[in-house]
Amino acid sequence: MEQQNENAPVPRVQTVTGPVDPAELGRxxxxxxxxxxxxxxWLSGGRRGGADGAEESAAAFDREQVELAVAALGGLAAHGVDTVVDLSPYGDAGRDAWGRNTALLREISRRSGVWIVAGTATYREAFSPAWVRAAGVEEITRRFVEDAQVGIGGSGVRAGILGEVPTGLGEVTGHERKGLRAAARAHHLTGLAISTHTTHGTMALEQIDLLEEEQVDPGRVVIGHLDNHPELDYLRRVLDRGVxxxxxxxxxxxxxxxLPPATDPQPDGPHTRQSLRQSDVTxxxxxxxxxxxxxxxRILLxxxxTGPQVQQNxxxxxxxxxxxxxxxxLPMLLERGVNEEQVETMMHSNPVRLLTV
Incomplete structure (x- = not known):
C-alpha cells in the first residue's frame, strides 16, 4: 500500500474568512x-463639514454598503448559491484606492452566511488610482502576491483569485498590458486563477495572446463578459484557445x-451617450x-x-x-434543452475548479 505524504498541500479555496475545503461550496x-x-x-447620511464630518460620512457609507449587501444576499440560499466572487479592482467597483475596505467583505460574509472570495486587480487607466498608474509591472506583481499571501491593503483579507483584469473597447493599452502581465506573473507565484474583463467582449483573443506569452495555462483563465459580444463564432474562436x-x-x-471621469469643464446642454442592449433571450x-x-x-455564469445597472434594468x-x-x-436555459447536470457544471464545478489552489 502506497504511503500518503502528510505534508502534501491540501486543496483549498481562499475566502475572506479563511481557507475552505472546496467540497463545502455549492453554486x-x-x-x-x-x-x-x-x-x-452621497446617498449615505451623516455628512458634516470638516475632517470629522468626512470621517463620519465614510463610516456611514461603509455601514450602508454592508447592510445593502447582506440584505441582497439573503435570498441566494434558496437557490443553492452559497458563494460569491467579488472581482473589484483597486479604486473601482466599490474597492477603495488601497483596497482597505476589502475588510468589509468579511463582515458581509459572516452576517449573510455566504462564502465570499475576494479578487485583486488593477483596472483601466482612467479609473485607476495614482499609485497604480505610476507603478511598473514588478511593483504590481509584488502587490498581487502580497494580496494573496498576506492580505489586500492591510485588511488581512487574502485574495482568492486575480481579477478582474481589464482591456478596453477595441484596444489594449500599455497600462492594461502592465496589469495583465502582473496578474500572469502573480499567478505563477501564487497558483491563483486569472479572471479578466473585456469591454463588451472585445480583445479576448489579444488577452489570450499576452497570457500565453507569459506561459499561463489557459485552463486557469476566465475571459469575462463574452456574453456581450455580438458574434457567436467569436466566442467559439476564444473557446478553441483552451480558456x-x-x-x-x-x-x-x-x-x-x-466613460472616464470628466476632467475638463463640460458645456451645458444635451450630451450624446452611447447605450447598449443585450437581451437575455439572446x-x-x-x-x-x-x-x-x-x-x-468551460463556461461560468x-x-x-451594480447599483446603477439595477436602475437601468x-x-x-x-x-x-x-x-x-x-x-x-436558468429556467430559460432548461427550456432550451440545457439539463440540470450541465447547469450544475457551470454554476458549481467550473468555478470551484478555478478557485481551488
Missing part, C-alpha cells in the same frame, strides 16, 4: 461587486458605455447552443450586478437582485 456567482450596490457615497469564458452579465440587458439562445456543442465544462436586477440568474435565467 457560485463568479463575478460580482458587493460594495457597489449604491451609486455613490474558460464567462456569461457574467446575465440580467444586464441595458447599460451605458462607461444570451440564453447562444449559451444553449454552446452547451449543445460540448462547451459546458454570473450577473455583474428594473425588470431583471431591479426586481430580482442576485436571485435573477437562478430564478429566471
Amino acid at each position: 457560485v456567482l463568479s463575478h460580482e461587486h458587493l460594495l457597489a450596490l449604491t451609486p455613490g457615497p 474558460n469564458i464567462a456569461f457574467d452579465s446575465v440580467g444586464k440587458q441595458n447599460w451605458d458605455l462607461r 444570451r440564453a439562445d447562444r449559451l444553449a447552443l454552446l452547451v449543445a456543442e460540448g462547451h459546458a465544462e 454570473s450577473q455583474d450586478l 428594473p425588470a431583471t436586477h431591479g426586481q430580482w437582485g442576485y436571485a435573477y440568474l437562478s430564478a429566471v435565467f
Whole structure:
C-alpha cells in the first residue's frame, strides 16, 4: 500500500474568512461587486463639514454598503448559491484606492452566511488610482502576491483569485498590458486563477495572446463578459484557445458605455451617450447552443450586478437582485434543452475548479 505524504498541500479555496475545503461550496456567482450596490457615497447620511464630518460620512457609507449587501444576499440560499466572487479592482467597483475596505467583505460574509472570495486587480487607466498608474509591472506583481499571501491593503483579507483584469473597447493599452502581465506573473507565484474583463467582449483573443506569452495555462483563465459580444463564432474562436469564458452579465440587458471621469469643464446642454442592449433571450439562445456543442465544462455564469445597472434594468436586477440568474435565467436555459447536470457544471464545478489552489 502506497504511503500518503502528510505534508502534501491540501486543496483549498481562499475566502475572506479563511481557507475552505472546496467540497463545502455549492453554486457560485463568479463575478460580482458587493460594495457597489449604491451609486455613490452621497446617498449615505451623516455628512458634516470638516475632517470629522468626512470621517463620519465614510463610516456611514461603509455601514450602508454592508447592510445593502447582506440584505441582497439573503435570498441566494434558496437557490443553492452559497458563494460569491467579488472581482473589484483597486479604486473601482466599490474597492477603495488601497483596497482597505476589502475588510468589509468579511463582515458581509459572516452576517449573510455566504462564502465570499475576494479578487485583486488593477483596472483601466482612467479609473485607476495614482499609485497604480505610476507603478511598473514588478511593483504590481509584488502587490498581487502580497494580496494573496498576506492580505489586500492591510485588511488581512487574502485574495482568492486575480481579477478582474481589464482591456478596453477595441484596444489594449500599455497600462492594461502592465496589469495583465502582473496578474500572469502573480499567478505563477501564487497558483491563483486569472479572471479578466473585456469591454463588451472585445480583445479576448489579444488577452489570450499576452497570457500565453507569459506561459499561463489557459485552463486557469476566465475571459469575462463574452456574453456581450455580438458574434457567436467569436466566442467559439476564444473557446478553441483552451480558456474558460464567462456569461457574467446575465440580467444586464441595458447599460451605458462607461466613460472616464470628466476632467475638463463640460458645456451645458444635451450630451450624446452611447447605450447598449443585450437581451437575455439572446444570451440564453447562444449559451444553449454552446452547451449543445460540448462547451459546458468551460463556461461560468454570473450577473455583474451594480447599483446603477439595477436602475437601468428594473425588470431583471431591479426586481430580482442576485436571485435573477437562478430564478429566471436558468429556467430559460432548461427550456432550451440545457439539463440540470450541465447547469450544475457551470454554476458549481467550473468555478470551484478555478478557485481551488
